[in-house]
Amino acid sequence: HVGESDGEMAEATLSSMNQDLGAVLDYATRKRPTSPIVVIAANVTGRVALKRLAQDHRVALLVLLTGIMDLQAALRAHQEDFIVTFLRSAGLGMTNLLGLNVDGDRFLSDAIKEGYADLLTTIEDAKRLRTPMLFFAAERDPWTQLDAVKKVLAALKTDEGQLYLIPEALHRLQDNPRQILTLVRLVTSSCMERFFPDRSRKGLVEPSPRTIAAQIRLEQEQAKARHSKRKPALREFWQAHLDRAQHLMHVSAYWHFLEQIARLAGPLERGERVLDPGCGNGELGLFLLTQQAYRVRGEPGPKFLPPHYVGLDFVPSALNSARINLAQAAAELRDKSPATVMAHPLLTTTLLAADLDQPLPIRDNRFDRIVCNLVLGYLQDPLFTLREFVRVLSPGGKMVITSLKPQADLSHIYRLTTQQPGQPEAIEAARRMLLSFGTIKQAERDGMFHSVTRQELALLLFASGAVQISVHSAFDDQAYLAVAEKPPQ
Numbered sequence: 001h002v003g004e005s006d007g008e009m010a011e012a013t014l015s016s017m018n019q020d021l022g023a024v025l026d027y028a029t030r031k032r033p034t035s036p037i038v039v040i041a042a043n044v045t046g047r048v049a050l051k052r053l054a055q056d057h058r059v060a061l062l063v064l065l066t067g068i069m070d071l072q073a074a075l076r077a078h079q080e081d082f083i084v085t086f087l088r089s090a091g092l093g094m095t096n097l098l099g100l101n102v103d104g105d106r107f108l109s110d111a112i113k114e115g116y117a118d119l120l121t122t123i124e125d126a127k128r129l130r131t132p133m134l135f136f137a138a139e140r141d142p143w144t145q146l147d148a149v150k151k152v153l154a155a156l157k158t159d160e161g162q163l164y165l166i167p168e169a170l171h172r173l174q175d176n177p178r179q180i181l182t183l184v185r186l187v188t189s190s191c192m193e194r195f196f197p198d199r200s201r202k203g204l205v206e207p208s209p210r211t212i213a214a215q216i217r218l219e220q221e222q223a224k225a226r227h228s229k230r231k232p233a234l235r236e237f238w239q240a241h242l243d244r245a246q247h248l249m250h251v252s253a254y255w256h257f258l259e260q261i262a263r264l265a266g267p268l269e270r271g272e273r274v275l276d277p278g279c280g281n282g283e284l285g286l287f288l289l290t291q292q293a294y295r296v297r298g299e300p301g302p303k304f305l306p307p308h309y310v311g312l313d314f315v316p317s318a319l320n321s322a323r324i325n326l327a328q329a330a331a332e333l334r335d336k337s338p339a340t341v342m343a344h345p346l347l348t349t350t351l352l353a354a355d356l357d358q359p360l361p362i363r364d365n366r367f368d369r370i371v372c373n374l375v376l377g378y379l380q381d382p383l384f385t386l387r388e389f390v391r392v393l394s395p396g397g398k399m400v401i402t403s404l405k406p407q408a409d410l411s412h413i414y415r416l417t418t419q420q421p422g423q424p425e426a427i428e429a430a431r432r433m434l435l436s437f438g439t440i441k442q443a444e445r446d447g448m449f450h451s452v453t454r455q456e457l458a459l460l461l462f463a464s465g466a467v468q469i470s471v472h473s474a475f476d477d478q479a480y481l482a483v484a485e486k487p488p489q
Contacts, residue, residue, distance in 0.1 A: 132160035271305035278375030279311030282322025
């Protein structure tokens with residue numbers, strides 16, 4: 001299986017992946033010389049496997065899962081045509097390519113020089129392939145066009161190239177566990193029929209959900225042990241991320257996301273106390289400040305009591321950034337608004353240093369609203385922290401918890417930015433933001449963090465003691481948004 005390995009992803013190239021696969025095949029041949037070898041590769045590693053097996057004939061079967069057959073077209077669909085950008089002027093530096101944070105110049109130079117860059121080079125490799133191939137293509141895959149797959153299959157010299165179309169599926173098959181289960185069964189059945197026809201009649205023996213869960217936990221713990229960071233290193237990690245992610249405030253999709261959060265949290269009209277644990281650069285506070293300005297402008301007078309916003313974070317530079325952002329936003333609103341609107345404060349704010357992995361330095365039943373935005377999956381013990389939220393929430397109070405989906409793809413935000421003409425600084429900021437989120441996704445693969453599924457999020461909230469739980473899809477379908485309440489006394 002071509003997948004995760006040790007080493008720095010930043011230095012990876014398709015040729016280095018090819019060499020890694022060769023080393024794995026050497027090991028498999030040496031350890032199990034009489035056993036058939038099956039290579040299963042997904043995404044861009046499918047392209048690597050195809051090139052390797054065009055020269056290496058030790059493999060009995062190649063299985064490609066939504067394999068990328070045209071790297072240039074996939075890059076164009078994901079973000080932009082980085083190959084053209086590279087050929088015009090190098091200097092990409094660290095870049096997020098298809099979800100991988102790599103040295104862009106090194107990666108693309110290798111891809112062009114070693115013949116990985118486009119569909120024509122893939123077809124040439126397919127002509128030399130002597131290994132039977134099964135290709136599982138997603139019907140709605142924006143990265144791998146079905147026509148390109150068919151051209152590759154047509155180039156095979158062997159007549160043992162089979163195409164399986166997965167209906168309604170996107171490129172990231174992990175988004176649909178039911179499709180994944182069907183796919184695993186089909187791949188396993190194909191291997192059994194091909195290599196062990198006598199055994200295949202007995203049917204497949206599937207591990208229990210408990211066994212699968214135990215194996216997942218084991219692998220996560222092993223990865224976490226290899227890549228764990230101490231608290232000071234984590235603080236530096238998040239400081240770098242928050243510096244890069246400030247572009248989010250200029251993305252309309254994110255403002256719509258905050259608007260949905262605020263709407264589901266409920267109106268703020270009577271001086272409600274709002275807790276923002278993991279406040280980062282203060283985006284929620286900025287949104288609430290702007291929202292209150294529009295509300296007061298529409299209905300002037302002392303009708304509304306300003307909410308009290310409290311932001312918590314364990315990164316000092318983030319708290320300083322939030323303080324500056326909120327002060328600047330308040331000053332701009334004061335300059336642009338009539339005196340009647342600014343006669344009363346729109347929002348009172350408090351920013352405190354706090355570690356969400358520790359008990360909160362807050363009394364019980366203190367807050368009317370809690371909004372924890374895109375933080376939950378990065379905590380050591382999410383259930384412990386959610387129970388702390390319930391503790392400090394007032395009876396009947398409401399909390400909104402959001403978390404990026406396990407297979408979130410924020411390249412969509414980057415594309416939205418590039419569609420805005422004449423904004424090179426915004427495009428560069430969006431590129432840095434995407435790179436930062438790519439670092440987080442790599443940390444998830446390393447076992448440092450864990451993005452929760454819809455079911456996990458609901459179960460965590462239930463176990464925390466919250467009631468009236470509902471989970472929604474949000475942020476252009478890239479995040480889960482859960483709403484829950486503390487039981488009334």
